[in-house]
Amino acid sequence: MKKEKIVSVIDDLPLWSAPFGLKLLDTIKYEENINVLDIGSGTGFPLIEVAGRLGSTCQIFGVDPWKEGVERIKEKIDKWELENIKIIFEGNAEILPFENEFFDLIISNNGINNVKDDQQVLSEISRTSKTGCQLVLTVNLPDTMIDFYNLFESVLVKNGKIEEIMFLRDHVFNKRKPIDYTKTLIEQSGFKINSVYEDSFNLKFSNGTAMFNHPLIVIAFIDEWKKIVSTRDVESIFSELEIELNNLAKASNGLSFNVPWICIDAVKT
Numbered sequence: 001m002k003k004e005k006i007v008s009v010i011d012d013l014p015l016w017s018a019p020f021g022l023k024l025l026d027t028i029k030y031e032e033n034i035n036v037l038d039i040g041s042g043t044g045f046p047l048i049e050v051a052g053r054l055g056s057t058c059q060i061f062g063v064d065p066w067k068e069g070v071e072r073i074k075e076k077i078d079k080w081e082l083e084n085i086k087i088i089f090e091g092n093a094e095i096l097p098f099e100n101e102f103f104d105l106i107i108s109n110n111g112i113n114n115v116k117d118d119q120q121v122l123s124e125i126s127r128t129s130k131t132g133c134q135l136v137l138t139v140n141l142p143d144t145m146i147d148f149y150n151l152f153e154s155v156l157v158k159n160g161k162i163e164e165i166m167f168l169r170d171h172v173f174n175k176r177k178p179i180d181y182t183k184t185l186i187e188q189s190g191f192k193i194n195s196v197y198e199d200s201f202n203l204k205f206s207n208g209t210a211m212f213n214h215p216l217i218v219i220a221f222i223d224e225w226k227k228i229v230s231t232r233d234v235e236s237i238f239s240e241l242e243i244e245l246n247n248l249a250k251a252s253n254g255l256s257f258n259v260p261w262i263c264i265d266a267v268k269t
């Protein structure tokens with residue numbers, strides 16, 4: 001492996017993924033000769049790191065519908081010269097192109113809370129996992145950035161956008177399920193839960209303008225938030241929200257939004 005070649009793909013773990021991901025990496029059992037699947041492998045985390053840690057006796061697979069993310073992973077596989085990553089499947093985890101009882105380890109860092117049909121994904125995880133397969137998932141929880149969502153809702157209330165309030169609440173529920181929901185889903189799919197680790201971190205910004213222009217918010221959040229409001233109201237509602245956030249930042253010496261999350265460690269029975 002040439003050091004000069006890997007410079008362009010080093011140090012690019014999304015910072016957002018790190019708090020969850022470090023715990024996930026710590027929870028995995030590192031064994032030889034195992035088949036591994038990373039669901040929602042994004043731009044290659046934790047897939048690339050896990051492939052490196054497991055080494056050449058293991059076969060690692062990834063699945064994600066994000067075309068540009070898959071292309072980036074392929075570039076990393078090439079630069080890192082990783083021969084144990086077998087297939088990056090550009091598609092949805094609702095239908096996994098793998099045979100029954102194939103995997104010994106299935107991981108997902110903030111992945112299954114982003115799929116369309118989590119029940120179907122868990123059903124596929126169950127089908128493709130061997131008895132004894134370790135399942136390690138991290139997800140963020142319903143109170144993620146709750147102070148931001150409360151402010152968003154208050155702007156909708158002030159503007160009489162009653163239907164949009166329901167859309168906002170649906171958006172939060174669809175992306176962030178309560179702990180018991182996720183635990184039940186996993187148990188009903190034939191897994192025994194060994195541990196649920198709970199933690200949180202704070203996302204901080206100097207003000208709302210910085211927040212709305214931050215790359216994480218731009219790439220992962222703002223388009224979905226804007227879909228909650230009808231096209232004709234987007235500009236006015238988001239200008240008002242930005243002003244409210246800037247006022248809050250002035251009054252509180254910046255913005256700080258808490259992100260609670262869990263890491264679940266389970267085994268197929």
Ligand SMILES: C[S@@+](CC[C@H](N)C(=O)[O-])C[C@H]1O[C@@H](n2cnc3c(N)ncnc32)[C@H](O)[C@@H]1O
Pocket residue numbers: 014017021039040041042043044045046063064065066069091092093094108109110111114115116
């Ligand atoms: C929050 S990102 C996490 C990415 C990566 N695991 C990380 O830790 O940086 C969620 C990922 O799930 C992917 N995703 C969305 N729907 C999916 C589906 N149906 N099946 C698999 N992955 C999906 C998205 O494209 C995105 O890359």
